[in-house]
Amino acid sequence: NAYMNGYLGSDLSNSGFGLLWDFIIVHETGHEWFGNSLTADDMADLWIHEGFTTYTEVLYTQSLSGKAAADSFMQGTLDRIENNSPVVGIYGVRNEGSSDMYPKGAALIHMMRLTIGDDELFSSTLRKMVAHFRHGYINTPALLNFWNTQTGKNFNKMFSQYLSTTQVPVLEWRKDKKWIYYRWTRCIDGFNMPVEVQTSCNRLVKLEPTTEWKKIACRNATLTAAGNYYIEIKRID
Ligand SMILES: [Zn+2]
Incomplete structure (x- = not known):
């Protein structure tokens, strides 16, 4: 690394925090x-x-520079995703997935953490996974099953969406006088990742969108994502 911080002296995340180590x-x-x-x-x-x-x-980065720094580093990591081909390769023929396996793999793990919504549980599950599969082989189905079982969540659709497709899911929303309506589009059938959003009603709300329209009460609102979800948000009215 030419005795420099960052990667050959540059910060892959462009956040500045990658130059501290x-x-x-x-x-x-x-x-x-x-x-x-x-x-x-x-x-x-x-x-x-x-x-x-x-x-x-x-x-x-979180340990060294704090949570806001880690969020900024994560945001910069999302910007590295190219979506040329899926993260997972073809099984059984010595085929690697795309180089998105670095940033998009990290994005999936970050969204699992956000979905769990409990950093203690996320950390303990990560440690348990490392202990459980220690000095052995692992694969995507075994990993998925482990996280589902340990956290009580169901990450199946998130894994399919982010590992096997190149689509970035869109959280579509529209509003009338009383409600905000929202749903997932540009995604696999049954995509159901929960997402935390900031509404202009000035509160954080955890939505559980599906590919069908749902609604929450919120007058004169706008809606933006909180945290570093790898999604797009699009208003359609
Ligand atoms: Zn590596």
Whole structure:
């Protein structure tokens, strides 16, 4: 790394926070867990190595510089996603997924954390996963099953959406005098990721959109996403 901070002296996240530490040391140390201890049993699942290791950079930033810095670093990481081809490769033929396995893999993990909504539970589940699969093989279905079981959430649709497609889901919304209506579009059938939004009624609201219209009471409102969800929000009226 030419004895420089960041990645060869530059900050992949463009947030500035990536220049406070040596990328190679932090990233490659993350691989002691994700890659060396837990190893994907098929190259198609390399996102488990690179996504989780990229997320260790976010966690390291949080530990070093605080939550707002980690959010900024995460936002910069989302900007690296290209969506040329899916994160997961083709199984059984030594085929890697796209280089989005780094930032988009981390984005999926971040959205799992937001969906859990409890950083203690997120951290303890991450530690349990590392212990459970220690010095062994792992794959996407086993990982998914582990997180569903440990957290009581169901991440199936999020995994399909973000690992197997290149679509960025759109949270569509419109309003009338009394209600905000919202739904997911540009997504797989049954996509149901919960999302926290800021309404101009000045409160954070956790929505549970589906691909069918739902509504919340909110007069004269606008709606923006809170946190770093990898989605688009589009008003359609
Ligand atoms: Zn790596």
